[in-house]
Amino acid sequence: MGDTTEKFPAGKTVITSDHALKLEFVPEWIAIVGSGYIGLEFSDVYTALGSEVTFVEALDQLMPGFDPEIGKLAQRVLINPRKIDYHTGVYASKITPAKDGKPVTIELIDAKTKEPKDTLEVDAALIATGRAPFTQGLGLDKINVQTQRGFVPVDERMRVIDANGELVPHLYCIGDANGKMMLAHAASAQGISVVEQVCGKDHVLNHLSIPAACFTHPEISMVGLTERWPRTPFGFVMFNPDGSLDGNPGIKGGEEPQAREKAEKEGFEISVAKTSFKANTKALAENEGEGLAKLIYRPDSGEILGVHIFGLHAADLIHEASNAIAMGSRIQDIKFAVHAHPTLSEVLDELFKSAKVRRKASLGPELRFSLILHWLKLTFLVQLVNLLQSKLLGVV
The missing domain is CATH 1.20.5 (Single alpha-helices involved in coiled-coils or other helix-helix interfaces)
Structure with a gap:
């Protein structure tokens, strides 16, 4: 079950990601509302085509859903050297499409005070604030299922939960409609998990093992927990009928404590290891030394809590960490794995080898x-x- 971009005053100048690759012209100046995965990817595309880009971000920093260290490096590489400027801490309260020779106008208000801040005039505007579930008209109310801003409530086995907290017999919901993780490969994995259950084999999908990637150049990827609570992972924003933003973005996802919050709550310690692409032979040979890999783990047990990568082919490299989390492998299990040289995979090799797992006290x-x-x-x-x-x- 899928999703949709919310309706917005359309035309050829105010668009969503569904139409961003179908423009009949390359805008000289395009505003992108939202600096998450979608916004970053299209800023990469449009700057490569020669457009100037302006980000409009409601929170106080760009790329708020990414690990802060990864986001800081990504901003230095992907944004600062390019024809990109940005406004943070503001909402795009109203966007008016171009008409009769007039440009697209975007009215900005302060995200906290709601006071007017500025008005932008651009050639086009891309709404990249996320996606909303497409669940209207399914008759869920007839079986006492109440959606939460359109998302269908499910348990860890994707079984639909009604308003009384009871499971609806024989009814499952997978994909963007349940809001657990709004990614195509996550929906596929959820579907496979449900098929296993329907065939009589109990299966619970570990969503922390599902990787995510941002296809910029270089790429950004992540799996598992962030070091601290991410602010807007896989979010969505609702629009009013006149095309103005709701004013209070509805954020779905990221509701579970992240690594440091989880450690404080459950009483364990976390450690962080990092490696740079500048030490990788193949990255240097391809003149792509700007990159960072970050590992979040438990030093007492070697449990891998999360891995975040910014660099060449990060979306491919993340799967070694993803599979390790899925299989329950510990750092001490995989740090002696051998990687071919020279390859980008050595970035992960060095990352795991640099982690310090405390050995249990041994008696001399x-x-x-x-x-x-x-x-x-x-x-x-x-x-x-x-x-x-x-x-x-x-x-x-």
Whole structure:
């Protein structure tokens, strides 16, 4: 079950990602509302075609859904050297398409105070604030299922949950419509999981093992938890009938605590390891040394909590980490794996090798001898006491 982009005053100058590759002209200046996956990818496309790009971002920083370190490096490589400027901390409260020779106008308001901030005049505007579920007209109300801003509530097995918290018999919901992870390959994995269950084999899909990628150049990829709570992962924004933004973006996803919040809540420690593409022979040979890989893990157990990559072919490299999480592999299990040289995969090799997992305390030979000696002494004393007690009882 899929999704849709919300209706917006259309035309050939105010578009969504569904139409962004079908423009009949290359705009000299295009505004992109939203700096997540979709916005970044299309900024890559349009700047390559010669357009100037302006980002409009509601939060205080660009790329708010990415790991901060990854986002900072990506901004330095993908945005700063290019013909891209940006406005952060503002909403696009109203967008008026070009008409009668007039440009597209975008009215910006402060995200916190809602006071007017600025008005942009551009050749085109791309709405890249995410996607909304396409679940209207399914008759869910007839079976007592209440959607949450359009998303169908499901359990970990994709079984639909009604308004009373009960499972609806024989009814599953997969894909964007359940809001768990709005990615095509996530929907496919959910479908396979449901088929397993229908065939009598219990299966629970680990969504933390599903990777995500942003297809810029270089690419960005991630799997598992971020170090801290992501602000807008896989979000969506609702629009009013007149085309203005709702004003309060409805964010779906990212509701579970991320690594540091989870560690504080459950009482364990996390560590971070990082490696650079600048040390990778193949990346340097291709003049693509700008890149970073980041590992978030538990130093006590070696559990991999998350991996984030920015660099050449990051979307391909992430699968080694994704498969490790899916299989429950620990760092100590995979850090001795051998990678061909020279390959980009050595970035992950160095990443896992640099992680420090604490070994459980082992007893040295002297300590073992001392403990054995103490145990023998204690055993002797216990036997001596028992012997004396038996003799005293015999005298009495």
